[in-house]
Amino acid sequence: MKLLKIKHYNIKTMATKYKVDKDKCIACGVCISTCPEGLDWDEDGKSKVINSEEVEKGGGETLCPYEAIVKVEVEE
Ligand code: SF4
Numbered sequence: 001m002k003l004l005k006i007k008h009y010n011i012k013t014m015a016t017k018y019k020v021d022k023d024k025c026i027a028c029g030v031c032i033s034t035c036p037e038g039l040d041w042d043e044d045g046k047s048k049v050i051n052s053e054e055v056e057k058g059g060g061e062t063l064c065p066y067e068a069i070v071k072v073e074v075e076e
Contacts, residue, residue, distance in 0.1 A: 015076045018055040020047050024068035031063040039063070 020039075025046040031039045032047055038054030039047050049055055049069075061069050 013076045014073045015052075016056070017052040017072050017074050018049045018060065018069055019072055020049060020064075021068045021070050022046055024066055025064075026066055026068075028066070030065060031069060034058060035063055039069075 018038075020042075022044065027046045029041075029047070032041065035055060035058030038049060038051045038056075038058050040050045042048035047068075055063065055069065061067070061071055063069050
């Protein structure tokens with residue numbers, strides 16, 4: 001009888017997410033008005049991403065005229 005040796009690999013997948021660069025955000029609210037499904041006000045008075053898929057659909061980084069919305073790759 002022949003035994004099969006099975007190797008286990010840690011396969012990591014990457015996902016595209018968005019985040020708000022708080023240093024660049026001036027709290028103008030444009031992104032929240034344009035894409036309320038993807039962004040909301042944070043406790044610090046600036047915006048925050050609440051749903052990256054909706055931000056992607058809404059235009060991603062282009063939602064912010066101040067380049068405060070940035071795309072990041074994260075491991076899932
Ligand atoms: S549009 Fe940009 S600067 Fe304005 S609230 Fe959104 S992230 Fe902040």
